[in-house]
Amino acid sequence: MIDTIKRISGVNPRKCMKCGKCTASCPAFDRMQFHPHQFVDMVENGRIDELMNSEGIDFCLSCFACVERCPRNVEPAKVIEAVRLAVIRQQGGAHLTPDEIPALLDDELPQQAITAAFRKYRK
Amino acid sequence: MPVNEEFKPTIVAFCCNWCSYAGADLSGTNRLQYPANVKIIRIPCSCRLNPMFILRAFQRGADGVILCGCHPGDCHYTTGNYYARRRMTLLFSMLDFLGIERERTRVEWVSAAEGAKFAATMNEFSATIHKLGPNRRLEDLRCRKD
Amino acid sequence: MQERLKQKAIELLQNGTADRILGWKAGEFFYDLTPAVFTSKEQIEKDFVFNVFAGANLSKYLIAESRKGGKVAAFIKPCDSYSFQQLLKEHRILRDNVYVVGVQCDGMCDVAKLGCEGILGVQEDGESLTVDTLYGKKTVKKADAIADRCATCKSKKIVVFDELIGEQGEETEADRFGEVAKLEAMTPEERFDFWRGELSRCIRCNACRNVCPACSCEKCVFDNANSGVRNKAAADSFEENMFHIIRAFHVTGRCTDCGECSRVCPQNIPLHLLNRKLIKDINELYGPYQAGADMDTKPPLTNFTVDDCEPSIVHERGGQ
Amino acid sequence: MTYSYFPGCTLKTKGKDLDIWGRASAEALGFTLEELPDWQCCGAVYPMARDEIATKLSSVRALMAAGEKGQALVTLCSACHHVIKRVNNDLRTDEAIRDKVARYLKLETPYAGETDVLHYLEVLRDKIGFDKLKEKVVNPLTGRKIGAYYGCMLLRPAQEMGFDDPENPTILEDFIRAIGAEPVIYARRNECCGGYCTIKDKGFATKQVDAIMDNAKACGAEELITACPLCLYNLKENATEGLPVAYFTELLAEALGVKEAAK
C-alpha cells in the first residue's frame, strides 16, 4: 500500500525535513484529523490504514499552498489525493451521492462546484 | 562480429586532471555507478588531447571516445579548454564529414563537484555507443569489403 | 607571357636583384611543368617555361631557397601568394632573401580536360587553345579546359609582391564550397561510401604531402618515431585513413586552399574537399578566415572566443 | 491574432459574465477567441494521481484541437486554465502518461504538449501588453480602489503554472492600473477561499471568505475582481459582510466602453 501511494502520488516522502510549513500553510487545518506533514510522515512509516480511516481527508481544498511553500518540493497535496483515491477505489467509499446534490444547490452555484464535488468525493 | 555475442564497447574517456578527473573520483566517492567499459586516461588539461590520440584509440579498437574538461571559463590553465573546444569541434565535424557516426565522439564539461554529472554522462554515452554497435567505419573507410 | 617572365628573370639576374630565379621548366611531358631554379641567362633562355600548365605552387620551395644565402627571385601567382604569405606568417620563409615577382593568373588548364589524345603541344591563343596532337590540330576553348580548382578560384589578388607582371586582381565571389555542401547534404552512409570509394584508391605515394605548402614541417609526424603515428607505407587500412585525417587536421587554419594536393594525386582523390570542409566550418563557426590573406589575423586554432559553439554543434546542426 | 478558446462549463451557464465580456473585450482589443467545437468539460479538478488517465483526456482533446489549428489555447476560467495547463505539462514531461494517453486516444504520434496554454490575462500581459491596453481604455475607472483576488488555481504550483510570482503576484494589479483604477494589495489575495467546500461545509467557506474580505477591506479595497466563477460565487454568497465582487472581464469591458455599447 505504501508503494501504491508513492507510485500514484509520485511523491518521495523521504525528501521531507519535517519543517511543518505545509501544515502552517494549510487552510483546512481545523477540519482534518491529520495534517499535511503527518500525511507525509505516515506514508513513510506505513500508517496508511490510519490515514484512510481518518477524518477530513476529503477536506483538502487542492489549493496547493502546501505544494508551493514546501522548501523540499515534497508536494503533500499529491499524497493526500493519493490516499483519498485509495479510499474511494478500495471501498467504493464515495463521500457524496447524486441524491444529496439537489439539497445542496442554490441558484447561483456554478457547475464547476458540482463537477468538482463529484470528482473529489466520488468515483 | 557474431550477432549473438554480447557487444561490450570499449570507451576511452580523456579527463583533465583538475576538474573532470576529480569529478570522476567524486562519482566514485559517492558510489555512483557507470559501466566498466569506460576507462579513464588522465591528461593535465583538455587542451592536451591531441586529435591523434582519439584516432589512435579508434585505430586500436575503441568504439567511443569522450573528452571531459573543466567548464569553459573554469580551466585550471585559464584558456586550455577553449582551444580544446575548437579543435574538437572541427575534428568531430570532419569525422562526420567522412561519414563516421557523429555519436562516437563527444565532449562534456564536468567540474570537480559534478560527480553525478560524470556518472550520468558516462552512462548515457555508453548506452549511445552500445546502440551504435562496434566501430567499423573508421577501419572500413579504405578497404572495400563488399 | 612566358617571354615577359623570361625577360624579367634575366633582368633580375643581371641587375643583381637576385642570384637565383625560381620558376618552372618542362617535366617529363611539356604539360607537366615542374619548379626549377635558374642561375644563368642561358638556362633561362633554354629551359624556362610558363604556360597554362604552370600550376605548381612555388612558395614551398622558398623555405629552403630563402635560407641558402644570397637572394632568390620567385614568380608567384595569386594563389601561390597566399601560401607564400602564410609561410611568412609562420616564420618559415626569410622574406629579406626573396624577391617576389607577382604574376597575373587567369586560371590554369587541366590537360585531361582538353579531351585529346596523343598531345604533342598546346598553344595559347587568347581565349582559345590550339592543341597539336598526333592526329592533327584541334582548337579548344580555354574556358572548357580550365582546371577545376581554378574554376572556383577564391582570389586573383596577389597578396604579397615586390613587383607585378600583369594586372593585380581581386578576391572573387566564386562558390568554392558547393561540392562540400553536396557531401554534407548526404546521409552519413552515403558520405561514408563516397569516401571509402575515394580513399580506397590511395597508394600512399605521399605526393599530396610533399607538394603541400602547409605540409612543410622540418620533420613530418609520419616520419617521426616519437609521434606515435610514424609509418612509411600504410600497414593497415586504418593507417591510411589516419594519414589523410591527420594531414587535413594538421593543416587546419593553415591551408590556403591552393588545391595542389588534388592536382598531384595520381589517383585523382579529391583530397582538397577535406581541407575545404574544414575551411567552411571555420568560416561558419568562427567567422571568415583565409589563411595567408594577411600577416596579423590569429589563426582559428590558436584563437578562441569565450562564447564559441560547443562541439555538440556537430550533432545538433542537423543535416544528415 | 486568433486563439482557440476553451470556455468551460460554468462560463456557459452561471459564469456568463466572465465569458461574454471577455469575448467582447477581445474584439475591442483586436484579437479573436475562436471557441473550440465540441469541447468537453475539463473536469474542474486536476487529477493529481499519476495513474489517472481518463480524467485527463478531455483536456488533451482540447489541446490537440487547438494544436491542429496551430493556435494557442486560451482559457478564462481559473479552474479550466489550471487543469488544462497542468495536463499539458504532464504530457510534455511525463513519458508514461504521454504513452498511455496516446493508447487511449489511439494516436499515431503521441501528443507531447506542443500547444501553448494561455490564460486570458496572459494574453493581455504578454501578447497585447498592458501599455497597449491602457491606450484603448475609453472609460478609465479612475478613483476606484480595487483588490485583485487571485485564489489558488492561477498561481500554484508556480513551477508548473508559470503564471506569476505565486506569493506576490502583480498581473491583476497591473491590469487594474491599466484600466485606470487603483490596485489594492492585500496579503490574502492568494489564500484559498474554500470554494471547493461550499457544498459540504458552508461555515468553513464563510470563515475563509471573511478573512479575505477583512484583509482586503483593511487594506482599503472597495471592490474585488477575480477570474474564477467558483471564487466569485463563494466570495459573494458566503461572505458575512462582503465587498462587491466582479469578474475582471466585466471591468475590462466597462473600461473599454464595450459594456456601454452593448446596452
Add this chain to the structure above:
Amino acid sequence: MQRVGVFVCWCGSNIAATVDVEKVAEVLAKEPGVVFSTNYQYMCSQAGQEMIQESIRKYNLTGVVICSCSPRMHENTFRKTCEKAGLNPYMVEIANIREQCSWIHKDKDTATEKAIILGRAAIAKVHLNAPLTAGTSPVKKRALVIGGGIAGIQTALDIADAGFDVDIVEKEPTIGGKMTQIDKTFPTLDCAACILTPKMVDAAQNERIHIYSYSEVSSVRGFVGNFKVTIKKKARFVDETKCTGCGLCTEKCPQKKVPNLFNLGLDNRRAIYIPFAQAVPKVATIDADYCTMLKSGKCGVCSKVCTAGAIDYQQKDAFIEQEYGAIVVATGFNPIKLDKYDEFAYSQSPDVVTSLEFERLMNAAGPTGGTLLRPSDGQHPHTIVFVQCVGSRCDDSKGKPYCSKICCMYTAKHAMLCREKYPDTDVYVFYIDVRTPGKNFDEFYRRAVEEYGVHYVKGMVGKVVPENGKLKVQASDLIGNQQLHIDADMVVLAAAIEPDKSARPLATMLTASMDTNDFFTEAHPKLRPVESPTAGIFLSGACQGPKDIPETVAQASAAAAKVIGLLNKDHLICNPCTATPDEMMCNGCSSCEKVCPYGAITYIDKEFRGPNRTTLIRRVAQVNPAVCQGCGACTVACPSGAMDLKGFSNKQIMAEVDAICR
C-alpha cells in the same frame, strides 16, 4: 626495458571487496617488464611503504606501478616513498582502481577485469617514463588578500606579523565587512564594533599592510609564487591622501535622499559619505549615482566646504600592477534576496525585516539609535516572530540546499536581547531544528529559552498577512499539533546566506574551483581546508562556506599560516612535467607561443649543422621551465609534433590508449 614493480592495494575492503586483488597482481606479473608484483592491505601505511622500498632495492626496480586509490590522494605519498628508496619520483604511476573502479562497480569479475586493464595502462606508461628533476622558481614575498572583512583583516594581520608585506583589496569604501553591521556577537554578547574596530585600526596602522579600499581585482596572471595582479581603484572623487575624514562634506551635501546601504536602506545618507564613524580609511566617497555635480555639473558644495581641498570631480579609475607570491580569497557572504519568499510578506510590509536589518535596528549607531522601533510607524513592538531557515535547506528549485549555519545562534541572540532590553515583548522563534554545535552555543540557546522565556516553537510560518498595523502570522506548532495564529508587530526572517556575487568572476580569474553554490572548494575537505586546489590561492572565511565569527577568524589565521609557510620559502619546486621542444623538428612557426597562457615560450635563432659542413640558422622554440605549468596546449598546437610534455608525452598517452583498447 624498465624493471617494473606492481603493488596492488586492498585499501582494506574498499578495493578488495569488489576487486580480486590477488588475481590483479598475478595477471599483471605477466606483463612485459614486470619483475615483481604483489598485493597488500594498505599500501599507504608505514608497512606498505616499507615493502615498496624494500622491493625497489631487492629487485632493482626502475619503475613502480601502484594500483590503489586516486592519484589525487596518494600520488605524492608514493612518489616520496620511492624517492627515499633511490628511485626517481616520476618513475611512479598510479592505477586508480578505487574511485574509478572498485567504488563504482558491484560485480567482482567486471571490476577485476577493469582493474587489470587500468594496471596495464599504468605499466605501459611507466615503461616510457623518464626520470624528471623539478626546477625551482623564486617566490615574490608579498601577499594579496581579497576582501577586507574580519577574515581578510585577520589574515592580513597574521601575515604582516610574520614580516611579510600584505595588500588588502576591499570593494567597499571601508574595510570591516559584514561584522561592522552586527550589533552584538554570540555567545558572549560583546559588542561587535568594540572587538572589530581595534583590528581595523591595527590593519591601517601596520606598516606592512596596505589597504586598497573601494578597489577591485581586475586581472590575475601568473602562478604560485609569481602572481601578477591588476587592481582597479575605483574613482571615489576624493583624494585619499588629502581627506582628513572631518565629515563636514557629508553634513553639507544637499542631496539627502540616498539610501544608506550601511543601514541596509533603513535610513538615508548624503551623496558624499563616510559609511560609519569608525571607517578605515576614514575618507569620504562620492556616490556617483546620486551626486548632482557628477550628474549635471551643478552643485559643488562638498568641494566648497572641504578645507583640505580633497574633492576631485575629475578623478578616474586607476589601475595598479602588483606582484604577489600568494593570494588569499576572503570575499565573504551576503544574505539572499527574499523576493522568492513573499509568503512572509517581506516586500509587502516594512515591519518584516531580515536578521541583518534587525541588527541595525538594535544597534546604537543604527537608524533608530539603538532603540528597537518598528520601521513602519516607529512604535515599540510587543510581539516579535522570528522565522528560521528562510531559503536555507531547500530543494534546489526552491532555494539554497545548505544550512546557513549562523542563523540559529544569531536568532537566539536577537531573541535574548529583545527579552533582556524589553521584557514586555513576546518573542517567538519558529525553528525546524535548533543547531548549536560550538563552544558555549547550546548553553546560550538554553539560556534564551530558560532564563529569558523566548517561545521556541518547532514548526514553520506558512503565511504572514499585514492587516491593520499588525502582522497576522499563521504557523504550525508541530509538537502541540496545532496551527498558531499570532498577531505580531514584527517578523524577522533568518535569510540564507550566499557567497558574495564578486566571487564567481574572481574564481574564473584565479582559476580556483567553486562548488555548485559558488562557494570556493578547498584542496581537501578535511586535510587542506584553507587551500584552494589551485596552488598559491588560499581561502579565508565564508567564501568557502557559511561560518560564524570565531570560525572565520580561526580559518583566517590558518590561511595566514599557510601563506607564511609559502612566503618563507625562497624558491618553490616547480612542476617538472613541463613542455619541451625537440629543436630538430621545430618549425619556429609560433603556434605554440600563441596558445601558451603563461608566456613561457620564446624563440631563438639557432645554428644547426646541415649536410656537407654547411650550417643552417633556424628559429626554434624555447620553453622556460620555471614558468611552464604543464598544460600541454602547445603540444597540440604544434603542427610538427616537436613540442612534447614531460610526464604526459605523446608516446605515454598513446601507450595508455593502446593498453586500454588492446
